[in-house]
Amino acid sequence: MADDFRAKRRIKTSFWVKLVSTPILMFVFAMFVMPPIYDVFCEITGFNGTTGRVDSDQQYKVEKDRKIEVSFFAMTMGGFPVQFSPKVHSMEVIPGKFYTTSYLAKNNTDQVVIGQAVPSVAPTDAALHFKKLECFCFNRQVFKPHEELEMTLRFVVEPELDERIQDISLSYNFFKLDS
Numbered sequence: 603m604a605d606d607f608r609a610k611r612r613i614k615t616s617f618w619v620k621l622v623s624t625p626i627l628m629f630v631f632a633m634f635v636m637p638p639i640y641d642v643f644c645e646i647t648g649f650n651g652t653t654g655r656v657d658s659d660q661q662y663k664v665e666k667d668r669k670i671e672v673s674f675f676a677m678t679m680g681g682f683p684v685q686f687s688p689k690v691h692s693m694e695v696i697p698g699k700f701y702t703t704s705y706l707a708k709n710n711t712d713q714v715v716i717g718q719a720v721p722s723v724a725p726t727d728a729a730l731h732f733k734k735l736e737c738f739c740f741n742r743q744v745f746k747p748h749e750e751l752e753m754t755l756r757f758v759v760e761p762e763l764d765e766r767i768q769d770i771s772l773s774y775n776f777f778k779l780d781s
Contacts, residue, residue, distance in 0.1 A: 685708045705753045
């Protein structure tokens with residue numbers, strides 16, 4: 603009888619330990635394991651408009667007869683006290699050729715503000731072939747009080763881009779970071 607009681611108690615304790623620990627483990631997995639996996643997935647597939655990155659001015663076959671319109675957009679999340687806009691709103695680009703443009707930002711406060719820009723490309727099929735050599739989005743940005751910055755973007759649209767795509771939108775959303 604005592605052994606039967608102990609066995610039931612072990613089962614009951616085991617059940618409650620599993621019941622309490624499962625959501626905690628799921629939360630830890632979702633918060634710390636999934637984001638890096640998702641970032642790698644987006645980088646490889648271009649999913650969610652994530653753009654690729656090139657490490658140097660590698661040579662592409664330039665398609666001089668083809669032109670693509672690239673439009674630039676800028677947004678800031680609520681509570682981010684920095685004015686943020688593209689220097690030019692659109693460019694006509696030739697696939698395979700590198701281009702440089704920039705975005706302008708101005709801190710409107712008396713305090714240091716730290717932020718991170720997150721890019722997105724539409725259509726998502728174009729994201730696989732929109733590669734950045736240099737981008738302010740690669741690092742967090744520190745804005746001193748009332749500081750104005752010109753932030754560089756150097757990119758290429760790969761010639762392998764589907765010929766049906768003739769317009770690409772590049773959008774940045776700036777988020778405020780605590781530190």
